[in-house]
Amino acid sequence: MITTKWNVENVDNIKEHPAIKEAAMWIREGEVIAFPTETVYGLGADACSNKAIEKIFEAKGRPSDNPLIVHIANKDQLAQAAFSWNETAERLMERFWPGPLTIILPKTERIAERTTAGLASVGVRMPDHPVALALIEASGLPLAAPSANRSGKPSPTIGEHVYQDLNGRIKGIIDGGATGVGLESTVVEVTGETVTILRPGGITKAQLETVVSEVKWDRALLESEQAPKSPGMKYTHYAPDAPLYLIEGNAAFFQSRIDEFQGEGKTVGVLVSEELASQLQADEVKSLGSSLQVEGVAQKLYHQLRAFDETEVDVILGETYPIDGMGEALMNRLLKAAGNRVIAENNERD
Structure with missing residues (x-):
């Protein structure tokens, strides 16, 4: 496969850019496209297609029991991914979306089983990056998008990192320049009025506590060998070649x-x-x-x-x-x- 690379850094009116329209078309055709978010580069495919999601796992060499986060561009797409969320989750969305916060929610039947690694729940977030939002909106689909690197390698923060890892393995890379936060999103689970952090990231515990009264860590769950609810809960990640x-x-x-x-x-x-x-x-x-x-x-x-x-x-x-x-x-x-x-x-x- 020849990987196309589109450079859209510092482009005005990104929604109308030909690269966004072409990349969105390929996603609708079941292909995998890398794109920038405010955290790291993501590897996006139709979250509703097992066949498309399988291409993500193949490109990354990713363990199949590691669930993928679903990215949306607006609240209308949330209903495509999750069938319910409570008032606490709603407050978190209002405060931190778009932004580096992923919320674990009950999934709809539309979301592919491969996206969630067979779990009944799905992690959903709305990225705070104009390129990511434009691509998701143009595709008309919720996108499963893990970090755009070979599994176990450091996550990519510039388009060249993606090219080094995945050239020839995916259909295209939208290069939007360097990302901002540099670490992946915070992943939380909401039970009643309690928020549990499953993976620390771009939103801190103190920030979450400005919205909800009880935020806790389940460190035993973070180190558990059971099927993970969130990326980053099992396996060695982010490793350079040298120990x-x-x-x-x-x-x-x-x-x-x-x-x-x-x-x-x-x-x-x-x-x-x-x-x-x-x-x-x-x-x-x-x-x-x-x-x-x-x-x-x-x-x-x-x-x-x-x-x-x-x-x-x-x-x-x-x-x-x-x-x-x-x-x-x-x-x-x-x-x-x-x-x-x-x-x-x-x-x-x-």
């Missing part, structure tokens, strides 16, 4: 770990804040920006993880961050990328 270890300790301890790996003959890369970068000596140092701006660190994470694939490093050592606000989502992705490998002071390497 990643997270280092928990001060700069001196971090440097000692670099020295240890180099002493074993390994070429070492480090992925750290600009504050820590100035204190370390390694073969390859990549900064995520100031640790005082966690949102900025999160935005750069996937881009810099992918950048290491262009180097010759044997191992990557990464910094840990406080689990607070966006730091919760940031550490969730770092731990997934590292396969939960953490080296802490006074503890041995896994």
Whole structure:
């Protein structure tokens, strides 16, 4: 398959752009199209077609028990995906849609079984990106759209990342430039007036608490081996080619770990804040920006993880961050990328 690439960055009147119309036509024909959202690039196909969804799994090499999030452009399409939602869910939609919040809802019969991995529920969100909204609206369909990368790789935040992973595997890529948030959406489940976070992301727990009184984590569910209700709840994700270890300790301890790996003959890369970068000596140092701006660190994470694939490093050592606000989502992705490998002071390497 020849993958078409359309560049629509900084285009006015995106709804009428020929690329949107052509891409929407291919989606209606059952093909897969990558497109930008405010979080990461998504890999979109008709959420109502098992045949179309199978092409997503084939392109990504994605485990079949991992459900896909359905993206909509307006509230009319919500009724195509979910048959009911309560007042709490409605308040969340009013406050955070369009935006990086996915809500788990009872699915309609129209949504394909492959989209939800056989579950009776479906994750739905309305992306906050003009290209995504224009494509979904032009297609006239709710679109299942996981991140547009090979399964397990860092999610793509620019169109070139998608091309590197999926050229020849999908029909087309709509390149709308760099994404904004840089991490995937927050996924929540609503039971009565209680909201449970299944995956941290672009909307923080504190933000959710401005709308609802009870927001909780089900950390046992996050680590469960049962069929996941949300993407990101099983398997190793977001990993660069070289193994990643997270280092928990001060700069001196971090440097000692670099020295240890180099002493074993390994070429070492480090992925750290600009504050820590100035204190370390390694073969390859990549900064995520100031640790005082966690949102900025999160935005750069996937881009810099992918950048290491262009180097010759044997191992990557990464910094840990406080689990607070966006730091919760940031550490969730770092731990997934590292396969939960953490080296802490006074503890041995896994």
